[in-house]
Amino acid sequence: MPENDFFRVEGLTKRFGGLTALDKLTFSVEKGMLFSIIGPNGAGKSTLFNCINSLYRPDEGKVWFRGKEITGLNPHRIAAAGIGRTFQNIELFANMTTMENLMLGRHLHMKTGLFGAAMMFHRRSRAAREEMVHRERVERIIDLLELQASRDKFVSQLPYGTRKVVELGRALAAEPELLLLDEPAAGLNNEEKEDLIFWIQDIRREFGITILMIEHNMQLVQDVSDRILAINFGKMITEGEPDEVVNHPEVMKAYLGG
Amino acid sequence: MFPNSLIQKFTFIPAFVTTQNLQPHGLRSLRCIETSDFFCIYNLQCRLAGHIMSEMGFAFMSAEMKRSYYEDIQPLKGWPARVWFVVLVAVLVAVPFVIKSYYVYVLSLMAVNVIVALGMNLLVGNTGHISLGHAGFVAIGAYTTVLLISGAGVVFPVALVAGGLIAAAFGFILGIPALRLEGPYLAIATLGFGIAVTIIIGRVELFGGHMGLIVPKPEIAGIDFSGDRALYYLVMGIAMLMGFAMRNILKSRLGRAFHSVRDSDIAAATLGVNVARYKTLSFAISAFYAGVAGGLWAFVLGFINPGLFSFVLSILFLATVVVGGLGTILGSVLGAVVITFLNLQAESIQHVPVIGEVLIWISQNFMTVSGLPNVSWIFTGLILILIVIFEPLGLYGIWIRIKIYWRTWPF
Amino acid sequence: MISQIILSGLAIGSVYALMALAMSITYKASEIPNFAQGEMAMISTYIAYVLLVVQGISFFWAFIFALLFALVLGLALEFVFIRRAKEPNLLNLIIITLGFQMMLYGLAGWKWGADQRRLRMPFSETETYDLGGGVVVSQLGLATIGTAVVLMLIIWLFLRFTKLGLAMKASQQNAMAARINGIRTNRILSLSFGISSVVGAIAGMMVAPVTTLDPGMMWDPLLKGFAAAVLGGLTSLGGVVVGGYLLGVIENLFGFYISLEFKSVVAFLIIVIVLYVRPSGLFGRHYVRKV
Numbered sequence: 028m029p030e031n032d033f034f035r036v037e038g039l040t041k042r043f044g045g046l047t048a049l050d051k052l053t054f055s056v057e058k059g060m061l062f063s064i065i066g067p068n069g070a071g072k073s074t075l076f077n078c079i080n081s082l083y084r085p086d087e088g089k090v091w092f093r094g095k096e097i098t099g100l101n102p103h104r105i106a107a108a109g110i111g112r113t114f115q116n117i118e119l120f121a122n123m124t125t126m127e128n129l130m131l132g133r134h135l136h137m138k139t140g141l142f143g144a145a146m147m148f149h150r151r152s153r154a155a156r157e158e159m160v161h162r163e164r165v166e167r168i169i170d171l172l173e174l175q176a177s178r179d180k181f182v183s184q185l186p187y188g189t190r191k192v193v194e195l196g197r198a199l200a201a202e203p204e205l206l207l208l209d210e211p212a213a214g215l216n217n218e219e220k221e222d223l224i225f226w227i228q229d230i231r232r233e234f235g236i237t238i239l240m241i242e243h244n245m246q247l248v249q250d251v252s253d254r255i256l257a258i259n260f261g262k263m264i265t266e267g268e269p270d271e272v273v274n275h276p277e278v279m280k281a282y283l284g285g
Numbered sequence: 286m287f288p289n290s291l292i293q294k295f296t297f298i299p300a301f302v303t304t305q306n307l308q309p310h311g312l313r314s315l316r317c318i319e320t321s322d323f324f325c326i327y328n329l330q331c332r333l334a335g336h337i338m339s340e341m342g343f344a345f346m347s348a349e350m351k352r353s354y355y356e357d358i359q360p361l362k363g364w365p366a367r368v369w370f371v372v373l374v375a376v377l378v379a380v381p382f383v384i385k386s387y388y389v390y391v392l393s394l395m396a397v398n399v400i401v402a403l404g405m406n407l408l409v410g411n412t413g414h415i416s417l418g419h420a421g422f423v424a425i426g427a428y429t430t431v432l433l434i435s436g437a438g439v440v441f442p443v444a445l446v447a448g449g450l451i452a453a454a455f456g457f458i459l460g461i462p463a464l465r466l467e468g469p470y471l472a473i474a475t476l477g478f479g480i481a482v483t484i485i486i487g488r489v490e491l492f493g494g495h496m497g498l499i500v501p502k503p504e505i506a507g508i509d510f511s512g513d514r515a516l517y518y519l520v521m522g523i524a525m526l527m528g529f530a531m532r533n534i535l536k537s538r539l540g541r542a543f544h545s546v547r548d549s550d551i552a553a554a555t556l557g558v559n560v561a562r563y564k565t566l567s568f569a570i571s572a573f574y575a576g577v578a579g580g581l582w583a584f585v586l587g588f589i590n591p592g593l594f595s596f597v598l599s600i601l602f603l604a605t606v607v608v609g610g611l612g613t614i615l616g617s618v619l620g621a622v623v624i625t626f627l628n629l630q631a632e633s634i635q636h637v638p639v640i641g642e643v644l645i646w647i648s649q650n651f652m653t654v655s656g657l658p659n660v661s662w663i664f665t666g667l668i669l670i671l672i673v674i675f676e677p678l679g680l681y682g683i684w685i686r687i688k689i690y691w692r693t694w695p696f
Numbered sequence: 697m698i699s700q701i702i703l704s705g706l707a708i709g710s711v712y713a714l715m716a717l718a719m720s721i722t723y724k725a726s727e728i729p730n731f732a733q734g735e736m737a738m739i740s741t742y743i744a745y746v747l748l749v750v751q752g753i754s755f756f757w758a759f760i761f762a763l764l765f766a767l768v769l770g771l772a773l774e775f776v777f778i779r780r781a782k783e784p785n786l787l788n789l790i791i792i793t794l795g796f797q798m799m800l801y802g803l804a805g806w807k808w809g810a811d812q813r814r815l816r817m818p819f820s821e822t823e824t825y826d827l828g829g830g831v832v833v834s835q836l837g838l839a840t841i842g843t844a845v846v847l848m849l850i851i852w853l854f855l856r857f858t859k860l861g862l863a864m865k866a867s868q869q870n871a872m873a874a875r876i877n878g879i880r881t882n883r884i885l886s887l888s889f890g891i892s893s894v895v896g897a898i899a900g901m902m903v904a905p906v907t908t909l910d911p912g913m914m915w916d917p918l919l920k921g922f923a924a925a926v927l928g929g930l931t932s933l934g935g936v937v938v939g940g941y942l943l944g945v946i947e948n949l950f951g952f953y954i955s956l957e958f959k960s961v962v963a964f965l966i967i968v969i970v971l972y973v974r975p976s977g978l979f980g981r982h983y984v985r986k987v
């Protein structure tokens with residue numbers, strides 16, 4: 028029964044015209060796991076995330092999260108249910124500072140409405156008090172990810188690697204229970220990659236977040252994952268422990284382009 | 286072209302040469318489905334802001350130190366700001382006693398336009414939608430207020446707020462297609478709305494048809510506000526209040542949500558921002574400001590008729606925020622003051638010392654003297670184009686440049 | 697009776713269709729709704745008037761010169777202003793066209809005043825032909841419909857069979873690929889503005905004899921052209937032409953059967969309603985952003 032699973036995808040299918048980007052994909056993730064998804068370019072990995080987030084509407088199949096079906100809910104409701112994410116090609120708010128970007132992560136947890144906001148005249152007004160509480164939270168994430176130097180810079184001024192970290196921080200600020208990371212290490216240099224691995228493990232320890240990660244870097248995947256799902260052409264190739272999956276003949280074939 | 290000129294201009298600051306800034310998105314002939322046109326409006330703003338930051342490097346280094354979190358959102362932070370504010374208020378209070386009554390009227394008009402511009406800027410500058418129909422909201426506000434007072438005997442303050450709320454309701458409805466429409470389509474939809482409102486008002490008996498309506502006296506608790514000075518204080522006070530309210534909104538959770546919708550609605554949604562709600566809310570707030578401004582405008586003018594709320598007025602509102610500076614409160618204020626002034630000045634352009642004589646000479650020899658007032662169109666159009674070509678941040682950008690120049694003066 | 701109403705709807709619809717076509721040509725190339733389209737047509741029509749009435753040149757040559765002027769005006773808008781935009785995003789480009797529109801309007805008002813003039817065409821408005829069944833059409837109406845149809849045919853042939861036309865189409869569909877294949881997409885863009893300006897100018901010369909010649913004469917046709925273009929979907933040339941005729945007919949039917957008073961609102965209500973139901977118009981395509 029899907030009710031018992033923390034997160035479960037069941038027979039998910041997405042077609043773009045004649046192309047089947049996802050083909051009856053089924054898998055489930057236990058709470059606290061770091062679950063990786065691998066597959067060659069165009070395999071449908073990002074499409075899977077987009078379907079989970081409802082950015083795309085799947086043609087068939089269901090997504091379950093904490094015992095509730097979330098298929099086809101509005102994206103912001105899915106965020107409210109506790110699923111956060113980052114994007115392959117960084118979707119930051121380019122014309123806002125790092126701080127403001129992270130504060131958007133707190134959006135869900137804040138309550139200020141139109142009237143309250145308009146009346147934010149004083150330090151002790153409710154809106155201002157709430158604002159300060161959440162700035163405090165964001166400040167902690169800034170410390171954790173060592174973003175102090177970028178705190179008040181516009182993200183369009185930041186180098187690529189830092190932007191990736193800011194995006195991670197923004198997702199963390201929302202305190203999701205399930206975090207979807209779409210190629211978090213893509214485009215990073217080795218040093219940045221090491222920092223990233225460190226943070227990902229830190230995040231799991233400190234926040235107890237379940238992570239679903241798309242990654243190309245086999246070494247990274249093997250090092251940090253509890254379980255791996257390999258897909259190609261939208262179909263599952265195999266799923267299991269890191270060593271099994273990486274050494275699976277079809278996975279090797281897909282990666283060597285055979 | 287676009288990327289090259291920017292490179293030439295900005296390479297001396299390495300931080301600006303990020304891939305983001307050099308992407309030719311928005312390149313006109315490129316059919317680019319991945320970037321919506323709007324996502325790049327603000328790049329320049331960032332660059333300029335970054336420019337200031339690096340110019341004032343030392344001041345911003347200290348930003349790394351922990352500080353009271355309230356400082357970022359505090360209105361009138363620091364004593365210089367407070368002193369300037371007190372001076373400004375004192376001047377605004379004293380000024381009607383010094384200047385001619387016509388100029389008191391001009392100041393009231395400016396204050397009304399500041400209110401419209403504040404709302405317009407929220408929509409265009411902060412949320413990233415184009416409206417070519419704001420005159421429609423102003424009209425709805427004006428007619429509602431006037432009819433509620435003279436027809437239904439509602440008291441003035443209630444009627445004014447009601448005018449704003451009815452306009453907001455229309456704004457909300459107009460915001461619904463905005464959820465699905467891309468830039469140009471939305472622009473045209475708002476244009477259709479604005480014109481339809483004017484036409485309908487002009488044909489309905491209740492609204493006084495083409496003749497319009499005479500505006501009753503504004504009265505609050507038995508006090509008559511119809512004198513030039515009294516009305517000026519009223520309008521200016523409301524403008525000030527609405528200006529601060531808008532500032533607070535923009536600094537709050539809501540303001541960030543509006544920005545996020547402008548920059549990337551997809552990312553916003555995955556962070557729990559109800560994109561649809563904020564888009565329509567932005568239309569509604571914007572229309573509320575326009576509606577209240579409409580109600581006040583009616584009292585400043587003393588009459589209303591459909592001709593006032595033409596498409597041209599909508600364009601002027603858009604021009605106001607573009608000339609003033611998108612996405613900033615100061616921009617709204619500067620834009621409204623300057624456009625109102627130019628607009629009034631243009632009516633008597635032949636009396637301006639040197640320019641007037643040259644223009645009259647040209648009129649006599651090449652054009653027509655009777656057509657001379659049309660020159661104001663040429664000027665306004667030219668200013669718009671020049672702003673877009675040379676200073677997309679408008680007067681606000683010029684102001685910032687002056688400030689930078691001032692601070693770094695000897696160098 | 698109804699066929700008479702439809703026929704006169706088609707006559708005015710020709711004007712809308714041409715304005716919509718002009719809009720659509722620039723829109724496809726640049727994704728800018730050109731708000732100066734109407735004023736450009738108005739100025740070109742004034743040029744025709746000056747040549748024809750003031751200078752006394754023959755109708756044919758006045759017509760040709762006015763179209764050449766329109767072409768230059770369109771090229772100038774793109775080359776002098778639009779190309780210079782520092783941040784060529786939708787809002788800024790719309791502002792440029794609005795600014796250009798204001799400038800042209802002011803210029804015409806200054807030069808020719810607000811007096812209404814008449815542009816005389818070699819077609820008469822009072823001479824009518826009976827098409828049977830009581831349906832009559834004026835010489836002018838017939839000429840209007842005929843010119844519009846011929847012009848559309850020319851444009852279609854141009855885009856379909858000439859090298860330049862194909863280059864235009866190519867750079868509209870994929871600018872990058874077109875550039876790689878040696879097409880000067882910049883020039884193509886200028887050209888699109890030029891051609892659409894010519895199409896608009898022809899619409900202007902069709903409007904002037906029916907209404908009057910004055911600086912505000914293209915306001916209404918421009919806005920109706922927008923409505924028609926939206927109805928048809930902006931990006932589909934065939935679609936916007938259909939939209940233009942459809943709008944002309946609907947407007948006339950509405951004016952006759954429902955309310956003459958509110959006839960002029962119809963177009964704008966249509967815009968809003970169509971966009972509610974189909975965000976990309978009746979024949980347009982909608983793109984989804986990929987992340």
Ligand SMILES: Nc1ncnc2c1ncn2[C@@H]1O[C@H](COP(=O)(O)OP(=O)(O)O)[C@@H](O)[C@H]1O
Nearest residue numbers: 043048067068069070071072073074075985986
């Ligand atoms: N919005 C879309 N429209 C059309 N095709 C798409 C869209 N999004 C993804 N695709 C296609 O679906 C396939 C899978 O893409 P994607 O999920 O991005 O792959 P990846 O595994 O590299 O993340 C690709 O062939 C891609 O072209």
Ligand SMILES: [Mg+2]
Nearest residue numbers: 072073074115
């Ligand atoms: Mg991908």
